[in-house]
Amino acid sequence: MDAILLQILNGLDKGAAYALIALGLTLIFGTLGVVNFAHGALFMLGAFCAVTVGKLVNYQVVTLDPTRTTPWGTPVEIRTPIVQEWFGDFGAFMVEYSVPLSILFAIPIMLLIGVIMERGLIQFFYKRPHADQILVTFGLAIVIQEIIKAQFGANPIPQAAPDLVAGSADIGVLLGFDPGTVVYPYWRIIYLLFSALLIGCVFAFLQFTTYGMVVRAGMADRETVGLLGINIQQRFTVVFGLAAVVAGLAGVMYTPILPPDYHMGMDFLVLSFVVVVVGGMGSLPGAVAAGLLLGVLQSFASMNEVKNILPGIDQIIIYLVAVVILLVRPRGLMGRKGVMES
Amino acid sequence: MSQNLGKIRSPLDMEPLAIEVHDVESASRSRSARNDLILICVFSAVVLASPWLLAPFGAAYPDLLQRFCIFGIFAIGFNIMFGLTGYLSFGHAAFLGIGSYAAVWSFKLLTMNVIPAVMFGVLCAGLFSALIGYVCLRRAGIYFSILTLAFAQMSYNLAYSVLTPITNGETGLQLTLNDSRVLDAASGIDPTSSLPVTNLFGMKMSGYPGFYLCAIVLIISFYISIRIFRSPFGMMLRGIKTNQNRMSYTGINTRPYLLAAFVVSGMYAGLAGSLMAVTDPLAGAERMQWTASGEVVLMTILGGAGTLLGPVLGAGVIKYFENIFSSFNAQTLHSAFSFLPDGLAEFMVTITHPFVGEGWHLTLGVLFMLIVIFLPGGLMEGAQRIGNMFSGSGGKSEAESPAEQTKPAE
């Protein structure tokens, strides 16, 4: 029982990451009609916002000490972290909480990146075939990746969660298990809650604001909304920026779990596409549901008990489920008719 | 495949389609037949002369030439599915991988002769594509793409791990000294102390002979692809791309046509895969990964989807970048710019360096974006624009261009 509970948590955690990327993908697809292969890169850029903030708050002034030498004979570098020096306790606080603080940094940056991407490139591809969209966004994703690689190298760069939440919580005790049997890292719990909050915000924005209502109307029937004299273009730009922010924040919060590297976006991209399609193209609740479902199933498939019966099942479970769902439900879990079928 | 070829010759089959009827007129047909003949002749000449033509670009060595041909075949096959029907398969690399594995197994178990290996590879890929196609073609659009992607990723993941007894996992399936090779053993070929090489009735299939084999197969594949494009079957597939619903309303069941196209293109992929094994008898799982499937999609779009020559061009460009651009380092750049004055040479090296060597991905990404932004029809559109510029009939070519867009290869 404890094992199953833990796997559900693992699955929700993983699923939340898929869901957040898939949510943005399907939002862009549903409103703009664009297949965005650069969305994984946005997730990665978000993670590198955290890396950048981490580097900034840990910025060190290098002075050379000519009296001591390194094993290779150059003077030893003395590194002084200036942020802590200048700001004292507040500086130390910023170093400690660099990942959560990156959220504040990432929101405007990702919004800006999203808007620039949409205005600078994506807007010219609304009417183009999906194949062209794939090629151009894939090219963009490679360019973004290579720039990040040139800047930060190819190796993962660790980002620590604040010490306060670095350990793990004995949540089993709350549910009546023996102490120590169901422990879960604080940061993963925070990540899960944060994802839920973020998803809630996106839905609330679309559901309860007039702005969101128009966007939803645009998703349903772009032409008619345009005929009503509403500047749908401008709203689409905002939607793209919003999707970029969602992916970026998912990336920021994921860094303590997965040390980011330049390639992480591609790794998530394919799975996110599967999630979007399993959920149903253009369906926001579908994307979230499919993300969580696939995450949980993947966790269960990784259990020894399952793997002993079906070796290798954890390698293919996501794709297998995708195939089954698409064969049983032609438009995914919650897809609408007529979306992307021609 | 022979069935489709048989059909091509009967002009009667063309009548019921009612698509591009004006094409059917006999005069234009004979003209287009002549154009096709010129096309195939020029194509053959260029392919066979590529060891000389590509020498100034540093690409004239057997391995890369083989790769140009092999990926050309792969892309031609992919284009039959994607270019004609518009169904975007994201799992074609799986068939390439299966072709490779089948061919290597044929080398291991039967004989080092390439004929059985290629046949076995194409057959296996054909069977797999029939199976996977049957399931995936129940859905259209992106749902189809994701289904094919899912099957390919499952093949890749399993080949890498639990299927290791068949695929030799990460290391890749290789020949060993103690393989049985029953046919070779029966015909009295001694197992030597070194690994045997692939051969065509005694002719060694590595190096240039291997390239010529690939080149001839590429030319035949190209020819078959022209015939498919021009055949009623090809028309039918284009009809599906243009408006599948209307096709259905006219009472045509489109799925058998789609499946046939899918299997043909799967067999092309298997052919490419088995040729990879012929020129280099090793089959690795990463040949089946989604990035490999993505690569052939990019090749086709880059060159110009739906055109005859485009996919081959796209394949050539991408493989050229992968193999040549990645090999440039600061040293080669310095010697390349050595004709310039010192300061300028230094400057040129500095600005070009991020784009070559380890930065070749960056160049590729930028190229994708530039092509798709400025040449929506891929490289073929670029070639056509240049062609129009030279023919000097600006106004006329503009009027023609929409019609040409479907088959600019002419």
Added chain:
Amino acid sequence: MSLFDDNVSRRGILKTGLVGAAVATAPFHFVRGAGAADYLNMPKGKSVIFGFNVPQTGAYADEGADELRAYKLAVQHINGEGDGGMLNTFTSKALKGNGVNGKKVEFVTGDTQTKSDAARASAKRMIEKDGAIMITGGSSSGVAIAVQGLCQEAGVIFMAGLTHSNDTTGKDKKANGFRHFFNTEMSGAALAPVLEKAFGTDRTAYHLTADYTWGWSQEGSIKKYTEKLGWNTASAVRTPLGAGDFSQYITPVLNSGADVLVLNHYGKDMVNSLTQAVQFGLRDKQVNGKDFAIVVPLYSRLMAQGAGKNVQGIFGSTNWHWSLQDEGSKAFVKSFGQAYGFPPSQAAHTCYVQAILYADACQRAGSFAPCDVGKALEGFKFDGMGNGATEYRAADHQCFKDVLVVKGKENPTTKFDVLEVVEVTPRAQVEYPPELLGGQLGSCNNGA
């Protein structure tokens, strides 16, 4: 290209242009190879070309970049530029700093992408187009085995870079291939006594293993040697390569009764699984009244930096570490550090040593012919290259030398100072009979 300097036939073929041309030209290329040289890519001019095949894109790009730095340094030293590095400490004094066999060393580079196909393609380019006499480099066993096979078929020497699987000089060994790096068998043999000292003999291990050949090889060796100590193996779970999030494999460890977690992962997988295992509190856990322990059998310092604080106190093995104090290591760290401003990685070290060893063997053999060079390398005993007394065993072309057992450093002074050497396990303890790992070398191939 000089391959086709016969102008008459060239024009003729261009004219014919069609299928027939292929048949006409085919025998042409056959004759070309034969008689032109005694062996493939025999250097004719004043220089000889080495092929450096390293990952420049993908997960191991940083490791590849470090390998390339080391190779450039090696070429400089062989050609007599720079401070000479390990040539000053190397026991063989055949190389005089004037190139090899009187020829200046030049090099070409290629990108393996850490994919067998791409690695073979780029090695083929170097052999067929650039005329490389030797291929070296790489950062994974799959690639090493694939390229080694290619070099055997083509007829050039392959000096393996970073490859740790037993198969490279075991099941898949080749006469033209040589490996300086150690393997999983040696890791297991070297780690076991240290683990015994640190954790005792009554332990239960839980393995998480990357689901491909290297992972299995590593898992097998560690199991073999720890079970000899009296440890139990609770479970050995295979994880998909590049899984990213390993939580679903880590939570079952919590209540499995195991008190040691062995992570048979390398590179990014190692960084991720270790980071996550520590997050799940495994390092602070008490099981069966003992402190829970994590072991990473193969460390890479470059990657360990990616795991940050999480590596502290965790045992593993490595081929070489820059903090070693022997003369050879000091000389290498000095010339590398002065050239690039930071210390070299173990990948850089093994690649540097391989390039020097190859050049030295050519010099001693007085030839570049693969079979002659191979003979010069077989059974070659040397010292002063950072690993103490070392031998290239003739039976399987594997180097035998001391193995380093290391631990994540508790108080690193710089970001390079991640690992500390716990023990240098002597060569005698890690040596095994060549038959143990199977395979056949076959006969060497000169290519022509």
